[in-house]
Amino acid sequence: MFDNFPLWPARASTAAGNVDALYIFLIIVSGMMTLLVFTAIVIFAARYRHRRGVLAEQIEGSIPLEITWSIIPLGVFMVIFVWGAVVYFHSRTPPRDSTDVYVVAKQWMWKLQHAEGQREINSLHIPVGRDVRLIMTSQDVIHSFYVPAFRMKQDVLPGRYTTAWFHATKAGTYHLFCAEYCGTQHSGMIGSIVVMEPAQYEAWMSGGNTGPLSASGERIFAELGCATCHRSDTQGRGPSLQGVFGKPVQLQDGRIVTADENYIRESILDPGAKIVNGFKPVMPTFQGLVSEEQVNALVAYMKSLSGASAAKTNTATAQPTAPAKGNQVQ
């Protein structure tokens, strides 16, 4: 491959192969359609060019033909749709027990924090062969987390979490781009994804860690006095948060919602929006009092209360390509 004339992006995730396969299929299909139409045009244009004395033959049209060339493309399109939908559905459904990385985008930098505690700016170190899930939010405008080598892109919105995941397959350094126009230094909001072999990753992880994110979350939880109401028994003024994450919650108005990252985030910043059944709307809002990073830490803490990180550690160690790592490193 030419260094400054690439024709194909690096393929470094499990999703990349799926996307490329569909892409190649589409190139073949549309190449055939183009060939068909262009050949017909060229042949007709040459064969039926104007000759003196030869008149055009008037043809009204043909309903069978019209139906044929409506139905066949439609059939092809449906194949493309289904294939595309399968690829998309796969890329939008994060596997259970992935490693979490929290991403905060701002004009014009990426701030990333591993659940294990490592902080990074404009670069992300991850090991080969592990499912990594990104939990992303923005401090200002809409950004988009784009890694061409992973064929992965997800807009990062202010005021809520969006998530994405990937499973890197090849060690190397890949581009991270902001793909949603975000102002002056949009094109400078780039970084690198460093995919490392598990052993190197271990080494990298052990350097300069400040403890897991959930631990900082626990500290913030205590500092803000959350525990006075959200007690671990059921006697508090607020619901107990033990084991809540990932579970359905019955709300006062009868709805049942899943306690996911967005739910916890909303409950911190806009507590009145969803009142848990049987509790009073007495919690004050923490909007403006906590930073996006602190909210992330609280979410991570909430998850740890549900044993999410423990489960993660187990599967992480269970995976053949990703030997022992995780919490014991910290």
Add this chain to the structure above:
Amino acid sequence: MSMATPIVTPVEREDYLNKEYGVASWLLTTDHKRIALLYLISITFFFFIGGFFALLIRLELLTPAGDLVQADTYNKLFTMHGQVMVFFFLIPSIPAVLGNFLMPMMIGAKDLAFPRINLLSWYLYIIAGIMMLHCILTGGVDTGWTFYTPFSTAFSNTKVIEAGLAIFVSGFSSILTGLNFVVTIHRMRAPGMTWSRLPLFVWAHYATSIIQILGTPVIAITLVLVVAERALHLGIFDPKLGGDPLLFQHLFWFYSHPAVYIMILPSMGVVTEIIACFSRKRIFGYNFVALSSISIAVFGFLVWAHHMFVAGISVYAALVFSLLSYSVAVPSAVKVFNWTATLYKGSIHYDAPMLYAFGFLGLFTMGGLTGLFLAALGINVHVTDTYFVVAHFHYIMVGGALMGYLGGLHFWWPKISGRLYPEGWARLAALIVFVGFNLTFFPQFILGYVGMPRRYYQYPGEFQVLNVLSTAGATVLGIGYLLPMIYFLWSMRYGKPAPDNPWNAAGLEWQTQSPPTTFNFEKQPVVTWEAYNYDEIDTGHKQEAKVVA
């Protein structure tokens, strides 16, 4: 008039151009043909402004580093390139110039139903244009033509409100044109001009008008909300205040996706006329071509969120919109097949308009097929917001719409100006545009799949070769666009006088003099023939049309 006027000079026929002279006779005219010329001049002006921005963008991208202009300037350049080209050139281009000029003649009417509203449309356009120019000259705007919130409402420190209001006003120009066309097509057809005898150009404009009438008001209210949000911080699109930025995107694309069909449908209409004329044939499958225009307009409203697959909409919504997106692809494909089939057993001439039509077929086919890539969810995630998208929509909006516009301008130039353009130069220009276009935009497909995001002021070095190719193509393309302007102007003075029907074309517009008189026809035409009766024109009698099975 002096008695001494020599009688030997041929008596000049009165037409819409020489009937009256003077600025007032133009600026206060209600003649649809003069208004069309006013539009022609004003949109050409904006085309070259937008083109100038494009040139600067391409020059900046010649090198990976940001070295020609400042980052902020670059952001303003692509924003204003988009806004000027979309709202001040492409959307009014064919409807307001060719449609305005030809549609009343094609249906045998003296004018549009509301001539004064037609003039009002032009004035609204001019007011909007002046607002846009003022916005550009006093600092410009840097939000991207898409105005995405909350960047546009809370973060950009450029003239968002001015640009928004300019586009708001231009929207009403577009709405009134559409309204005028629909009423005209329904109410002003000549006796005998039934729906099945309408030229497909008119059908295409009818479909376009539906979008203008029903889509444009939604962008208008959306821009009102953006302006209000920016001025007063209401919170409607601001997540900090409880709003949803995706609501803006929904409302924006509800119009802005169908808006692509405002650009391409009239172009399809033009190409249909040209292919029929230069193949000397009735269009293959007239009913299906007419119906496909309407279905594109209707289905075009069902697909907008395919611009938002990675924006944060639900997976289910993405599936629905992806599925619906293919509903537009079918009628588009049907059109291409019918045009191709029309060539079959034709008697094909290769005059410049036909070359543009061939160019259109090629570029639109490629633009349409790459649309399939973007509608496929799995691929969309990778290529959206990259140069792949940029290449795709330029193939449709520039390759498609602009090829059609230029082809139509050549085809009807004898009717509009009463002069013939130089054929040799015109063929050369068509070739240059086609080659330049592909050189500019084909590399961008590769660039996009490799991963270069759009709206990047500086980029990693590995993308340079493809960008250089693209810039080189843009230079060629620029020459291709300058040429017609030069020889059209030249022909107005030096071109040979055009006969009334230089192409022996069917259609009522060719049965009046060139240029036409103010009320188009000497007396009310009565239509007794089918559309595209090239058999009668070429042989003097009706040929029994075959139905192939």
Add this chain to the structure above:
Amino acid sequence: MSHSQAAVPTSSHDDIHSPALLHHFATEEQQRNASNFGMWIFIATEVMFFGGLFCSYLIYRRWYFGDFGAASKSIDATLGATNTAVLICSSLTVVLAIWGAQIASRKLMIGSLILTMLFGLAFLGIKGKEYKDKFEEHHVPGASFSFENVSIPGHPDQYANPRHAQIFFALYFIMTGLHALHMIVGLGIFTWLLVMAWKGRFTPEYHTPLEVGGLYWHFVDIVWIYLFPLLYLIDRHP
């Protein structure tokens, strides 16, 4: 859209056309039809214009139902209901004016036109009172907006989120404001119609401007018919 016949009739009595017939129309019938149809198309545009707002309203109302209820309750529904009645009366006088033209009753036509405009002015007056109240209560979105400690209907112990209430008021002011703007434009049109009627331009044969202006007025009325329950009557029950 299945007309087999073309739109322009073949009649050629150009010599006897009335002064109101514009040159490019063949007959008065064609001109009248074109104007009427044009107004209907314009109404279609207007529907989509307000449609964008109704869509935004729908989404936020679903998200912030309680806050919307609390905000809605702070508006005087009686004023809103009165205004609805006023507009309905004005719609009646519009059709009466057209009827007056049709039976050549100058008195009925002009009287009804004046009444219509009076109703229109009354509507704007009441609207003004409503806006004034909102202004004094600091319910106008912006820097001085305040909606503290207002209970959500049905949940006396829970306060509405002021930011969400602000979205309601933003929509309220934009929707009713644009509606009021349409009323003002309507009053302008009716002033012109009144002048024309006064000059005796309308006859039983020709009163197209009255019909077209009337269509516009009725449409503005219909918009209000929806705005009233949607903005004033969210969760009103005790």
Add this chain to the structure above:
Amino acid sequence: MSDHAKSSPLKTYFGVWIALLVGTYLTYAVAKVDLGPYNAAVALIIATTKALLVALFFMHLKGASEKLLKVVVISTIFFLFILMALSMADYATRGYK
């Protein structure tokens, strides 16, 4: 243009007017009764009835000689419906809110 040959429409006009006023009062009164989720439905049904009355009788949609105007009205409502329904296809299925 032969309206004056028809019988006087005044009866219809006043009938519709009364119906509209009654409808307005009904909307206002029903809003004060707790019908749970049906409050909004009832309010919208009454509003739509009133809008139909105005369109059919005051705007003469009922007497319109051709179908064209009805086609315009129905297609406009259809596209308005598309705008709302397809937006809701996203909003109603989002995990978020």
